[in-house]
Amino acid sequence: MSFESVTPARYARFIPQRYRLEAGYCKKCDRYYFPPRLSCACDPKCDCDEPMEIRTLPDIGELLTFTIVHTPGSQFSDERPFAIGIVELAPGARITAQIADTPFDQIKIGMKVKIEFRRVQTVGEGGVLAYGYKVVPV
Template sequence: MLTPPKYWREIPQRYRLEAAKCAQCGKVFFPPRLICDACKGEEFETVVLPREGKIVSFTEVHTPASNFSDEAPFAVGIIDLGNELTILAQIVDCDPGEVKIGAPMRLEFRKLQKDGESGVLCYGYKAVPAR
């Protein structure tokens, strides 16, 4: 479960897909890192990732963590956003059997988790089939 402070710290990434681009070599990190693993640069600019891409690979989850038991079975996939950027996301709004490698996807704003009936609601991105 995401605690409120951890969830709050990740808002720029989960809500707005903010990534860090190394000012020295241009490599993009999502989530952001403090040191570039390519050139050891320590200065980054904020860039926003695109919201559309294609499925590179995926897996079906039939026995999820307890927080996600109502959603099983579901797919989790790697989405290619272009420019050598990939992102891992839950795939929703379709049956796992309909998911295909290469299929166009869009990242939408969705509820990720809820802490029981009285805890905090956590929001972020999930992948849905593009029209």
């Protein structure tokens, strides 16, 4: 890929953790890191000397915590209020994502959620669509 042919959409496709939910995995510690990193940082005494494996995370996880956003930044003002939460997909691999298709009073800590690839926002005056992941109850 040459620099002359890089569009914003094409550039974003080359960020694996954005679209494929790839994480780093330490075999010695059995721990995931999202986004991926080059080396393990689980424990200074671990002495992991192998490079991290890249693994695709599962698409179902557990909601650890959440909040309702009433005053978002301008790029999300048309969606307010909305819920956002922290989801653990694998030991150590946590993501922050908007909780979709769920009334606020039905969102519960500990509930199982599924990752879905959706439109996250519309960017700029030209209306460029930005995609990413949101979570919905299982």
